[in-house]
Amino acid sequence: MLLKFTTPDMLNTLLIDATTGRCAYEIVTATVPPSELVEPDTPLDSSSASGSSSSFASGSSKQKPSPTAARLVQRRTTIKDFSGTILVDIKWNGRRPDISIGKEHIGGLPELFGSSTIRFMPKILAVPTRFDTEFIWTSTADSLTLFDYDSETTTGTFHHNCIRIPTRAKLSKMKTSSSSKVNLSSPSCPKLSLRSSRAKLSSPSKLTLASPPSSPIDEPCDPPSITSSSSSSPQTSSRSTFISTHLPGVGSNYLEFTPHPLAPDVEIILSFLMMEILRRGRFCLTPYTFDRPRMWQLKEARDLFMRRLRRNTV
Incomplete structure (x- = not known):
């Protein structure tokens, strides 16, 4: 499945199926009036994804919200399908999500990823999945x-700031035959003369496309069974080549993944979104903000340039 984000804001966008060109999902985030909500376990910021090892949950998150936390801006994110049915409901208290998928209340990130503790490597952030122990973000x-460690294949990729070039790959090629095999044997069909059979076989295209006669006949006759092996074009499958622009806001974002039998597609999409926010915090990238400034492209481009400059000078 290949989905295209219509806007750079991944929490306020439409997901277009690149194969059909139709809207598959709609993601909307809106501010809600403040209310007394217990903070979910995990804040999505840089502090939740730093250090050599870290835990999603903290002991202070189980305490009652402080007056400062109660004044945090509260938002709600919904993911709907093409018919308008709400599949995912996320309640944000600041940057702390409380997730529900369908009728199942998930909770925070520990429940979404099936683990409360993750181990960080110097240049890689690996997070398990709750639906398959061999699948790792x-x-x-x-x-x-x-990544699927069982088959050692990549089953999902997030392409950001890139240009998609559709291509077609040949799967198989059918052999071409010059003649068509026609079986006219039928137990209830009367005998056909040689002249009439030749007349009917003289135009194979008409024989293939002709429909049974609508006028009644005296002797019932089953239509002849036709087995033909005609030439056909090679079967093709749609593939895509992605060229990264390396410039924020230039190009489009795409989400490509293979469906899993133990998890709905919307859960994989949601996990990708949460992982992208965690990735930005873990590697000190420009953090995701709900209210983007007017010149956010220039800010992200500046941060990207400075990060690459520091990498090349070290």
């Missing part, structure tokens, strides 16, 4: 993928 400073 793997993110670096430049990439975000879903």
Whole structure:
């Protein structure tokens, strides 16, 4: 499945199916009036994804919200399908999500990823999945993928700031035959004369496309069974080549993944979104903000340039 984000804001966008060109999902985030809500376990900021090892949950999150936390801006994110049915409901208290998928209340990030503690490597952030122990979310400073360690294949990729070039790959090629095999044997069909059979076989295209006669006949006759092996074009499958622009806001964002039998597609999409926010905080990238400034492209471009400059000078 290949989905295209219509806007750079991944929490306020439409997801277009690149194969059909139709809207598959709609993601909307809106501010809600403040209310007394218990903080979910995990804040999505840089402090929740730093250090050699870290825990999603903290002991202070189980305490009652402080007056400062109660004044945090509260938002609600919904993911709807093409018919308008709400599939995912996220309640934000600041940057702390409380997730519900369908009728199931998930909670915070520990429940979404099936683990309360993750181990960080110097240049890789690896987070397990709750639906399959062999599927691991793997993110670096430049990439975000879903890797299957059982088959050692990448089953999901987040393409950001890139240009898509559709291509077609040949799968198989049918052999071409010059003649068509026609079986006219039928137990209830009367005998056909040689002249009439030749007349009917003289135009194979008409024989293939002709429909049974609508006028009644005296002797019932089953239509002849036709087995033909005609030439056909090679079967093709749609593939895409992605060229990264390396410029924030230039190009489009795409989410490509293979569906999993133990998890709905919307859960994989949601996990990708949460992992992208964590990835930005872990590798000190420009953090995701709900209210983007007017010149956010220039700010992200400046941060990207400074990060690459520091990398090349070290």
